[in-house]
């Protein structure tokens with residue numbers, strides 16, 4: 001296994017700043033979180049003081065020879081005090097979760113929205129995705145820093161207040177005792193912590209093992225793989241893989257446990273030394289008659305408590321430091337600069353009836369980390385209303401070209417122009433409003449057919465049915481159990497339907513038509529269609545893209561006949577361009593590829609096209 005890297009990068013936000021961040025989030029979202037924390041601090045301090053003073057006070061009362069009645073009242077007062085404090089503490093603890101979960105979920109929603117709305121290049125940037133995954137982990141459950149930090153901050157404050165009170169108390173018995181106890185408790189904490197932090201220091205290694213285990217588990221449960229797992233007998237192989245990684249995790253845990261044993265032994269030795277010295281000192285004072293029995297008992301208990309507060313403070317600080325690192329990871333992610341302009345860009349309103357011209361001027365694009373440009377110095381001017389087809393082999397760069405046109409990516413060199421203006425100046429979300437697109441990997445949400453076509457709950461039914469008709473899927477939608485109100489997918493709705501790839505593709509075409517953007521982009525829109533549906537789509541292509549500039553990507557060269565211009569993309573650039581017929585006449589690469597394809601399609605199918 002690869003040697004784990006240690007996290008050397010300095011966090012942008014320090015501990016105080018992260019505590020202030022959490023407090024301000026609670027102040028804005030759920031003030032009850034702060035009230036409950038304050039209440040818990042008060043309860044913890046009150047309980048420790050009551051417990052500390054109960055025995056010395058009783059001893060003192062007995063020493064003063066008070067009546068049994070007075071003694072009973074005194075004991076009852078302490079008992080009542082403790083009952084009240086513990087009841088309040090239990091009540092508060094039972095109510096901690098609600099506000100804290102709310103604050104965490106608010107942050108989680110903020111992060112999810114950011115990921116949904118961030119500039120598209122981030123989605124293809126492994127570094128960004130890794131940072132997103134790390135930030136997500138900070139908020140996944142009650143035990144992660146996004147929520148657990150409240151417990152640490154509350155404990156730290158309780159420990160600090162109690163520490164101060166005990167310090168004042170013990171300094172009356174002699175400053176040396178408090179100093180010695182504090183120093184030995186601190187030494188014990190740091191020595192133990194160094195050993196105990198082994199797991200934290202190796203968290204990357206642990207994270208990798210967890211990641212592998214989760215990955216294998218997820219893949220084993222992935223229903224998309226179910227067919228392959230059965231046909232290729234992949235089950236035993238997956239189990240073997242899981243076993244191998246589970247063994248790695250077991251070995252890792254054993255290594256950690258061995259170290260913890262040493263830390264525990266060290267704790268015991270130092271506690272013996274610390275308490276031995278302090279108790280010895282107190283006994284000496286008592287023997288010299290400098291302490292009353294009540295004082296002796298008070299200081300005796302205070303020594304134990306004092307060490308507990310010191311250790312507690314260091315422990316809380318250690319935990320808070322780790323949680324603060326994680327909170328900083330989250331905040332740094334939330335602060336990620338955007339490569340595109342959104343709200344700070346110039347507004348761009350879609351002009352009704354206007355046909356747009358789009359130009360790629362000397363455009364190159366290289367994917368992050370790639371060694372060569374996918375597209376290099378491409379010049380392409382799409383005229384207003386033009387029907388452009390883009391063809392080329394798999395991996396030639398057709399989709400990349402579309403992503404550049406749609407403003408999902410910005411060129412690494414060169415510029416994309418809309419009616420002669422650099423698109424980078426615009427609010428990119430306004431620019432996206434121009435496009436009605438059907439991508440190869442389409443996304444539908446688990447809503448109804450109507451909501452998916454209309455991209456929301458506000459549906460213009462007449463327009464929706466018109467688009468379903470034009471996309472050739474209206475009859476299929478009518479046949480669904482609840483027509484256009486049928487839910488898509490079964491993940492959220494038990495009564496949902498799973499449509500075939502072809503039906504989904506047509507539905508996505510209807511969605512694009514419903515949006516009615518002035519630029520239509522179709523990326524392999526027939527990939528999942530049967531030959532009849534494919535042929536129907538070609539026949540009505542002009543109707544589908546009426547009043548629009550359109551770009552059509554296909555690997556079926558013959559399907560480009562109905563376009564005004566065909567581009568053949570090869571070797572990172574436009575290898576050939578012209579109409580289908582002129583390119584055949586040219587007798588170059590397009591004609592050659594067309595000829596090869598022709599051999600693989602039946603003559604009848606070609607006629608259809």
Ligand code: ADP
Pocket residue numbers: 124367368370374392393394395396397398399400401
């Ligand atoms: P086409 O649509 O013509 O099949 P693409 O535009 O999808 O081709 O891909 C062109 C090239 O860019 C391919 O070599 C592909 O491996 C590479 N590529 C595509 N997407 C990414 C990405 N997100 N990161 C790195 N390389 C990519």
